Amino acid sequence: MRLIDFTRRTGRAFGAAHKVGPAFFSLALLLLVHVCGCITSAGAGIPANAFYSGAGIPVQGLNAYCYAYSSGGGFVEAYVEAYDPRGTFLASAYGAGQYGAEANATYNLTVTGQYRCEADYWDDDVYMGHSAFGFSFYLMVYDVTLKTFIPENNYPDPTSGTETAEGDDRGFARYGSSRTTHFMAIYDPHAAASTSLFADGPYKDAAMSADYEVATSLDGNSRLTDAARNDWTAGPPLKIRWAIGDGGSSMYCTTSHDSAAHMQLQCHASESTPLHPWVGVLFDITYDFNIDFWVDWQDPYSGTVDYLVQGGHDGFPNYEIYVGNQAVFLYDHRWDGQNIWSLGPPEEYSGFFIPGSLQ
Amino acid sequence: MTPVSILALILAAQTVTGGLKSANPVTPEVKARQQALRSAAANIDKAGPDLLPLIESSLQDSDAHVRFLAIGALTQLNMKIATGGGQQRPSPSVDPRGRASLQTVLLQTLNDADPRLRGGAAKALAFVAPPPNATVRPALVAAYQREREAGVRAAILSEFGTYSPNSTDVQQIIVSAITDVSPQVRRTAAMVVAKSRPPAALQGVVAELRSGSPETRAEFLLALSSYGAAAKPHLDVLETLLRSETRPPQRLLIQRAIATIQGSR
Numbered sequence: 186m187r188l189i190d191f192t193r194r195t196g197r198a199f200g201a202a203h204k205v206g207p208a209f210f211s212l213a214l215l216l217l218v219h220v221c222g223c224i225t226s227a228g229a230g231i232p233a234n235a236f237y238s239g240a241g242i243p244v245q246g247l248n249a250y251c252y253a254y255s256s257g258g259g260f261v262e263a264y265v266e267a268y269d270p271r272g273t274f275l276a277s278a279y280g281a282g283q284y285g286a287e288a289n290a291t292y293n294l295t296v297t298g299q300y301r302c303e304a305d306y307w308d309d310d311v312y313m314g315h316s317a318f319g320f321s322f323y324l325m326v327y328d329v330t331l332k333t334f335i336p337e338n339n340y341p342d343p344t345s346g347t348e349t350a351e352g353d354d355r356g357f358a359r360y361g362s363s364r365t366t367h368f369m370a371i372y373d374p375h376a377a378a379s380t381s382l383f384a385d386g387p388y389k390d391a392a393m394s395a396d397y398e399v400a401t402s403l404d405g406n407s408r409l410t411d412a413a414r415n416d417w418t419a420g421p422p423l424k425i426r427w428a429i430g431d432g433g434s435s436m437y438c439t440t441s442h443d444s445a446a447h448m449q450l451q452c453h454a455s456e457s458t459p460l461h462p463w464v465g466v467l468f469d470i471t472y473d474f475n476i477d478f479w480v481d482w483q484d485p486y487s488g489t490v491d492y493l494v495q496g497g498h499d500g501f502p503n504y505e506i507y508v509g510n511q512a513v514f515l516y517d518h519r520w521d522g523q524n525i526w527s528l529g530p531p532e533e534y535s536g537f538f539i540p541g542s543l544q
Numbered sequence: 545m546t547p548v549s550i551l552a553l554i555l556a557a558q559t560v561t562g563g564l565k566s567a568n569p570v571t572p573e574v575k576a577r578q579q580a581l582r583s584a585a586a587n588i589d590k591a592g593p594d595l596l597p598l599i600e601s602s603l604q605d606s607d608a609h610v611r612f613l614a615i616g617a618l619t620q621l622n623m624k625i626a627t628g629g630g631q632q633r634p635s636p637s638v639d640p641r642g643r644a645s646l647q648t649v650l651l652q653t654l655n656d657a658d659p660r661l662r663g664g665a666a667k668a669l670a671f672v673a674p675p676p677n678a679t680v681r682p683a684l685v686a687a688y689q690r691e692r693e694a695g696v697r698a699a700i701l702s703e704f705g706t707y708s709p710n711s712t713d714v715q716q717i718i719v720s721a722i723t724d725v726s727p728q729v730r731r732t733a734a735m736v737v738a739k740s741r742p743p744a745a746l747q748g749v750v751a752e753l754r755s756g757s758p759e760t761r762a763e764f765l766l767a768l769s770s771y772g773a774a775a776k777p778h779l780d781v782l783e784t785l786l787r788s789e790t791r792p793p794q795r796l797l798i799q800r801a802i803a804t805i806q807g808s809r
């Protein structure tokens with residue numbers, strides 16, 4: 186009700202969710218058209234060790250492509266196709282599995298080797314891999330969630346001594362409600378032919394805001410009562426006004442990469458509160474996050490991925506960033522005594538520097 | 545036996561045999577140390593008193609990635625302590641604040657070849673060492689002066705806002721940072737100025753605003769406002785900016801700065 190929780194689509198990336206069947210092959214065909222377009226524009230086929238959306242690798246004069254999907258409900262699917270150097274379709278293979286298992290699709294390229302496409306369902310992330318002649322690469326997809334939230338049950342409105350704004354009433358939690366949400370799934374930098382590394386999204390959202398009359402809306406513990414929350418008649422008593430955000434018009438994310446081992450995700454927001462248009466010119470949630478990822482391809486099976494979070498953000502409200510289920514950045518406005526007056530430019534916090542490694 | 549305990553045994557065995565300085569960076573022993581640190585970072589909430597010794601020894605490891613994983617684990621630990629730990633708070637037994645031996649190791653890490661370690665060490669030092677600290681402050685000043693990575697300079701600089709901002713050496717850093725080539729560093733410097741208001745930085749703040757740079761304006765407006773009455777001779781700079789600015793949010797920022805300075809005594 187108060188926001189669309191995009192994170193519930195976690196791990197069901199790669200377009201529409203689909204079960205095994207014709208719909209799956211239709212999507213695969215669409216992706217192939219895209220990939221083949223890349224090949225044509227390149228003129229001379231896929232260069233060695235270059236990877237495209239869906240992944241392709243030339244093996245003894247053949248081009249093979251791997252597509253891996255997590256189709257929801259715990260199903261994983263893998264699909265491999267092979268083409269000759271002129272782009273003529275040779276053969277395909279398909280495999281599917283359930284949660285906890287692997288989906289493998291194997292195509293024997295020559296008498297000396299095979300091309301194997303593999304999809305594993307693992308902790309909300311889809312791991313795609315393809316290998317040939319024992320030379321393995323893994324393509325990984327990372328779910329990234331950036332949220333801001335007010336940890337208090339309600340927060341006194343700075344423009345009125347008699348009103349209070351609804352908070353999210355929670356601690357740090359990937360799936361909790363929020364003021365703003367950025368969610369996306371990003372490829373690892375092996376998808377080097379694409380200018381964007383987004384596998385899904387980026388989605389953005391700004392939640393509903395609501396103001397309440399202090400005198401009639403709070404219980405003995407200064408928490409909003411159910412009666413106040415369920416009051417949808419504008420004006421006092423109880424809930425006075427509410428408004429849905431503009432959907433995150435000021436929010437955007439971009440990706441970049443300078444090698445197959447390093448990529449950067451940049452996300453920005455300067456999202457105004459929908460309830461106070463004039464005051465809202467300054468009362469907006471502002472952040473600029475830059476997240477670098479380094480992938481160690483020497484040992485892809487161990488999934489070694491380092492990260493570094495930098496950037497700046499307002500002193501209010503709370504900020505949290507998750508990659509998969511792992512918290513890589515947490516900020517609590519109460520730690521440094523920041524309050525709602527810290528909304529708006531400039532960003533009170535800059536120069537933070539959070540290195541770490543994905544688990 | 546926890547992963548941390550296993551790694552402690554490996555480290556002890558290697559120290560005895562002198563194997564810690566192995567030339568091969570991807571030996572099974574190195575992989576084991578890396579994996580144990582990853583496990584430690586993933587289980588910060590359940591970590592015991594052997595975590596901090598592990599981080600200290602790993603920060604001195606010959607393998608660069610072990611050192612990186614160690615600073616990552618320490619950063620994760622500090623972040624969880626600072627923010628209340630999310631869903632679970634780390635045990636008080638792993639609180640690194642005031643731990644002298646860790647400070648010593650982090651001071652050495654300020655010289656690491658990897659800028660990610662240098663920046664992480666600077667932030668960890670500021671968290672671990674209670675300000676003011678006569679040893680840490682000059683070390684951070686020196687680290688800032690020799691640092692070539694803008695992100696690391698900004699990371700160090702941001703700590704000077706609360707870390708002895710009135711000492712002469714720190715003020716010199718702040719003044720020079722206002723004219724840094726990186727807007728990221730200049731923005732951070734402006735926020736430090738807004739907290740500490742060093743007189744020597746005022747002219748630099750005015751010069752940045754006069755340059756009209758939009759990417760640093762919000763921070764430098766706040767910095768100039770923080771000087772209060774001392775900034776009144778420079779109101780003309782803000783009025784010039786206001787005349788040329790058409791965007792309502794930016795105009796409001798400038799107007800707010802003018803009002804703050806005019807209302808100061």
